Amino acid sequence: MRVLKFGGTSVGHAEAFAQVASIVERTIAEDPQTVVVTSAMSGVTNALIAAARAAAAGDEQKYRDVRTELLVKHQVVAGQLISDGVARAALGRLFEERLVMFERLCQSIAILGELTKRGLDVVSGLGERLSAPLLAAVLRTRNIPAEAVDAGEIIVTDDHFGSANPLMDITRERVRARLLPLIEGGIVPVVTGFVGATQDGIATTLGRGGSDYSAAIIGSCLDADRVEIWTDVDGVFTADPRIVPEARTLPQLSYTEAAELAYFGAKVLHPKTILPAIEKDIPIHVLNTFNPDHPGTRIVRQTDNQGGSVKAITAIKDLTMITVEGRGMIGVPGIAARTFQAVASVGANVLMISQSSSEQNICFVIPKADAPRVLNALHEALSHELERQHIDSIQGQDGIVIVAVVGSAMKGTPGIAAKVFGALGEAGINVIAIAQGASEANISLVAAQGDGDEAVRRIHAAFELDKG
Ligand code: ADP
Ligand code: ASP
Ligand code: MG
Numbered sequence: 001m002r003v004l005k006f007g008g009t010s011v012g013h014a015e016a017f018a019q020v021a022s023i024v025e026r027t028i029a030e031d032p033q034t035v036v037v038t039s040a041m042s043g044v045t046n047a048l049i050a051a052a053r054a055a056a057a058g059d060e061q062k063y064r065d066v067r068t069e070l071l072v073k074h075q076v077v078a079g080q081l082i083s084d085g086v087a088r089a090a091l092g093r094l095f096e097e098r099l100v101m102f103e104r105l106c107q108s109i110a111i112l113g114e115l116t117k118r119g120l121d122v123v124s125g126l127g128e129r130l131s132a133p134l135l136a137a138v139l140r141t142r143n144i145p146a147e148a149v150d151a152g153e154i155i156v157t158d159d160h161f162g163s164a165n166p167l168m169d170i171t172r173e174r175v176r177a178r179l180l181p182l183i184e185g186g187i188v189p190v191v192t193g194f195v196g197a198t199q200d201g202i203a204t205t206l207g208r209g210g211s212d213y214s215a216a217i218i219g220s221c222l223d224a225d226r227v228e229i230w231t232d233v234d235g236v237f238t239a240d241p242r243i244v245p246e247a248r249t250l251p252q253l254s255y256t257e258a259a260e261l262a263y264f265g266a267k268v269l270h271p272k273t274i275l276p277a278i279e280k281d282i283p284i285h286v287l288n289t290f291n292p293d294h295p296g297t298r299i300v301r302q303t304d305n306q307g308g309s310v311k312a313i314t315a316i317k318d319l320t321m322i323t324v325e326g327r328g329m330i331g332v333p334g335i336a337a338r339t340f341q342a343v344a345s346v347g348a349n350v351l352m353i354s355q356s357s358s359e360q361n362i363c364f365v366i367p368k369a370d371a372p373r374v375l376n377a378l379h380e381a382l383s384h385e386l387e388r389q390h391i392d393s394i395q396g397q398d399g400i401v402i403v404a405v406v407g408s409a410m411k412g413t414p415g416i417a418a419k420v421f422g423a424l425g426e427a428g429i430n431v432i433a434i435a436q437g438a439s440e441a442n443i444s445l446v447a448a449q450g451d452g453d454e455a456v457r458r459i460h461a462a463f464e465l466d467k468g
Contacts (some may be wrong), residue, residue, distance in 0.1 A: 001033040001183070001224045005193060005215035008042035009232040010289040011131050014080040017138050023230065023292055024188065025142055031225075033183050035218060036146070036190045038135050039211040040127025041073060045194075048102070052123040055106040056115035063106035067099050074130050081138050091137050095130060102126050117161035121195075122203045125152075128192035128211070136190040146188040151214060152203055154178050155196035163207035164196055166217050168276075171196075175221035183222075191218060212270040216284065220276035227277060228285045229269065235286045235297030236261065236268055238465040239313045243453045246466040250311060251295065252303040257311055257406055258284070260441045264404035265316035274299070303408075310407040310416060310463045315452045319351065319400040320371035321432065324378065325361035328390030335385065336362055342381035346373040352402055352444060354433035363433060365446060371396045400432070401452035404444040405459060417443055423462035429455050 004027060006020050028034050039045075047066050054062035074095050082088045105123050109115050132148040139146035154174040157164035182189045193211025196204045206213045212229055219227040236258065237247040253261070255278045262269040268286060277284050277299070287296040329335050339362055343350060348370035354363040366374055378394045385391040410416050420443060424431055433446040447455055460466065 001035070001222055002027060002031050002226055002228060003035045003037060003215050003219040003222070003224045004228045004230060005037040005211055006039065006135075006289065007211065007229070007231045008039045008044070010230050011038055011040075011135060012042040014077045016289065017077055017081055017135065019289055019292075020135065020230070021138050021142050021144070023289065024139055024144060026292075028144065028188065032186065034188055035179060035183065035222065035224075036135065036139075036188055037193045037211060037215040037218060038128065038131050038190060039193050040131050041077075044070060044073070044127035044130070045124055045208070048126055049120065049124050051102075051106055052109055052115055052120055055109040056113060058110060058113065060107075060110050063103060063110075067103050070102075070130065071095055071099055074134055077134060078137070082141055084141070087137055087140070091133060094133055098126055098129055118159075118202065121161045121164075121205045125192070125195035125203055125205050128194050132190050132192045136188075139188060139190065144188055145186055146190050147182060149178060149182075149189045149191045151192045151195050152197040152201070154191070155206075155214065155217060156199055157196040157204045157206070159198050159202065159204065161204055163210075164198075164204035166196065166206075167199070168217075168220075170199070171217065172221040175218055179218070179222065206272070207270065209267065209270045210272075212273040213276075216273045216276040216282075219282050220280050223280060224282055226283045226285060228287055229273070230287050230289045231268060232288065232290060233268065234288045234291055234294045236266065236299075236312070238311065239456055239460050240266065240315075243315075243456050244313075244460050244466075247460065248466060248468055249294070250297050253297060253299045253311065254303050254408065255299060255301055256441050257303075257408060258299045260404065260406045261312055261314050264314040264402060264406065264442070264444065266312070266314045309413075310405055310410065310465070312406050312465070313403065313456045313459045314406065315401050315403045315456050316351065317401050317449055317452060318368045319365050319402060319449075320368045321363060321365050321397045321400045321446060322371070322374060322378070322395070323361055323363045323397070324382070324391060324394050326385070326390055326392035327360055328385070328388070328392075329360060329362075332385070332390050335382070335391070338381050339378065340364075342377040343374055345381075346370065346377045348374045352433075352435045352446065354435060354446065365400060365402060365433075368398055368400075371398070399449040401447055401449045401455075402435075402444050403447060403452060403455045403459070404442055406442050409440055410443060419462050420445070420459055423458045424455055427454060427458045429458070
């Protein structure tokens with residue numbers, strides 16, 4: 001059994017849908033037990049979110065425009081690929097229905113003047129609820145029996161809106177109960193990526209780019225033989241090909257390497273995608289919808305060539321570095337614990353903690369969007385120490401990037417760190433902080449955002465990753 005996930009660009013326009021249909025056709029000829037997971041058409045999730053935000057700010061025109069734009073966008077595809085008038089009309093009604101709901105939601109957001117995370121999840125998940133029925137209808141035009149399935153029925157999550165976590169036991173039951181009868185009946189389920197629902201049926205999302213994760217969750221629940229992530233590049237590259245044009249495809253990666261790459265910003269895979277696959281040892285293939293004969297990248301437990309090699313360079317942008325400092329901190333117990341408790345209390349994710357040779361400062365990196373809440377929480381939690389001047393300052397520095405060098409068994413290989421810092425030194429790039437090297441698979445460092453792309457290019461060149 002295979003699970004095939006198609007990303008936003010893979011369903012970005014009519015020709016792309018046709019291409020996806022050919023890939024599904026080819027796949028079911030090899031393995032009729034196939035499940036499809038789809039993202040929203042490219043740009044749709046962004047448009048939905050922008051409309052909801054504008055509504056909250058009192059702009060009632062934006063969502064009306066977006067409604068029209070999305071209706072046209074989906075109808076154009078239906079118009080080009082679905083010749084059967086009845087099928088096209090049924091789809092048109094479904095689009096209308098979903099978009100009326102979108103408009104009503106935005107109206108209430110505008111009346112309340114507030115956009116909650118819960119409200120945003122309902123709105124942002126609508127794109128997949130448009131694309132999945134459209135893709136199922138396109139597949140049917142090729143005589144592939146297909147049925148759209150709303151993941152809100154089968155992926156049960158907690159209520160961590162915006163990046164909900166699946167409750168795997170109940171999800172497994174629901175996925176199997178809903179999808180296996182279809183598969184056994186020769187029908188290809190076309191499941192909405194990105195979305196889920198709580199046990200009470202409240203809509204959630206798995207986080208931006210979360211359709212990859214949806215596919216891995218479903219693959220794990222069905223004990224699939226493989227999960228295929230179909231995207232717009234030939235697999236996972238040695239660096240983001242948009243930043244390093246000479247980057248090349250990595251034919252194989254281990255789960256650990258892929259997880260590190262995804263965690264540190266390689267957008268091609270959602271960071272949580274690997275988790276369900278590891279448990280069941282399911283290989284993940286990353287493939288190019290627009291170059292389907294390219295073998296892409298295979299992500300497996302153990303790769304053939306192991307040992308002491310740098311595989312890829314990634315970067316995460318839009319971060320803030322928080323520094324808590326003061327000479328009076330020396331010897332005062334519990335400051336670090338309370339610092340990180342305060343960070344955790346606002347639900348912020350610490351991407352990196354930097355080593356400091358003295359006890360005079362604590363320094364860590366978080367997403368910029370979390371910085372105001374984290375700084376508030378820290379000022380509250382440490383107000384005593386600030387008053388008594390045990391702590392002199394709590395500061396946030398924006399415009400930070402983390403650059404990560406990912407590979408295997410790097411700790412045991414001398415010279416890797418020296419080469420990384422040598423390459424940056426030569427380029428005059430200032431390294432603000434270095435991460436504690438706990439993981440064998442990663443060396444990461446903090447730099448100014450403006451230096452991020454150049455740092456990635458320089459390290460990529462130093463390790464000659466373009467040469468393979
Ligand atoms: P999809 O819509 O198919 O989910 P995404 O845009 O989420 O696609 O991810 C694919 C993009 O990820 C590529 O177009 C590429 O620019 C970017 N990317 C970043 N880092 C890497 C990498 N190391 N290898 C491949 N692609 C990468
Ligand atoms: N459509 C969602 C997003 O844009 C999920 C995805 O594409 O994976 O984030
Ligand atoms: Mg993606």
